[in-house]
Amino acid sequence: MSETSLDPAADLTRARQGDDAAFTRLVAPLRRELHAHCYRMLGSSHDADDALQDALLRAWKAIARFEGRSTLRSWLYTVATRTCLDLVESRGRRALPMDLGPSSERAVLDDPPLTEIAWLGPYSVSDLGGAPVARYEQREAVELAFVAALQHLPGNQRAALLLFEVLGFSTAEIATMMDTSTASVNSALQRARRIVADKVPAVSQQQTVRELGNDRIQQLVADYSTALEQGDADRLVALLTEDVTWSMPPLGHWYSGITAVMDFATEIPLTRCPSWHSLVTTANGQPAVACYLGMSPDSEHTAWSINVLTFREGKIAAVTSFIGAEHFPLFGLPPVH
Known part of the structure; x- marks a missing residue:
């Protein structure tokens, strides 16, 4: 009970x-x-x-x-x-x-x-109480x-x-x-x-999201998802700050700055990964995208990563991709899509 x-x-x-x-x-x-x-x-x-x-x-x-x-x-x-x-x-x-x-x-x-x-892990936030x-x-x-x-x-x-x-x-x-x-x-x-x-930045993500407004946040998240799914490097780069970072625990390497991040993104997720599907979610109180990887657009896509997005000045300032299907049940997300 x-x-x-x-x-x-x-x-x-x-x-x-x-x-x-x-x-x-x-x-x-x-x-x-x-x-x-x-x-x-x-x-x-x-x-x-x-x-x-x-x-x-x-x-x-x-x-x-x-x-x-x-x-x-x-x-x-x-x-x-x-x-x-x-x-x-x-x-x-x-x-x-x-x-x-x-x-x-x-x-x-x-x-x-x-x-x-x-590794630090993501967190599913609902009503925290208090x-x-x-x-x-x-x-x-x-x-x-x-x-x-x-x-x-x-x-x-x-x-x-x-x-x-x-x-x-x-x-x-x-x-x-x-x-x-x-x-x-x-x-x-x-x-x-x-x-x-x-x-810790002086301005929290809660403040940033409030200032940007839901419509702008939803558009940024949608554009990020579309850029990945379509392999569109130009669309992705337009969303990122000049000092953007991208990390992917449990992988040890990470990237800082638009040049390094786009070299990584163009070389690996936009080119070498055959097909992406995505679902919008939230993690750690921040907008996030759950990414599913498939061998072709029509194939079954399996859980790959929870990408937590950090915003600043109307753009994406950090992407933290928590790789691993074990994260998906925390967010009530299916193992395939």
Whole structure:
């Protein structure tokens, strides 16, 4: 049973007595936002699945000892955060190709996947729950640039920044949640803010999309899809900023600047890939295109990549192509098209 509890107090009493259905009803309204928190901490939807499952199991085992000194939401965030910190310690941070080395000036034809790297993954955003607070709106806080920047922080700084800036907990609450002092939390916040400010654009993609408007965004996404499907290099180049980047985890090489990006695009996706079909979606709160690869326009096309688009000044400033059919179920997308 997963419906929202109509009587949380009664369900809390039942849950403390071992009623798992009551516990499920209690946590149901918070599952989505807790999952998003785990994704921000870990940079992977699959890791977030594991972390949330582990955290809720821990919470279920400990619910009898929950005394109500904090809200249930605060207590569940404490359990989820500590679970994620354990995973950060054991699994390390996730990366994008830009974190591994400089960009390539020409298309790399033989570019095998780097399977030993823990890659940042895309995220399917629906209703995240919780009210927008402090610096970051909820959708801004799952944008690629922000989540990628978080991966450069130690676990304690990552947790402190998210709990304070995104979720609105006080430094005293965070100190309790992380079993540390308020001075340590303030120090972690100060260091985290400096690093994130250096890596995250001043204007979020949420702001950019609002300024461009839905009609313009839809046209840009449609033109990008059409350029790929028709192998139209001129149409593609007209959509890109001069300093555009294109990366494709789990491939290690990436491209920066219109010349290098078009050399890659012309050499590989526009020429060597026989046929593309595409579906418009969203990932990390940003417009995205799901690409399916086929041997001919009339053949079956199979899931290939989720291409997350980043915009600036009315053009596409970055394409992050998350290659792999395993990403498609996250977005409710079919394996073939």
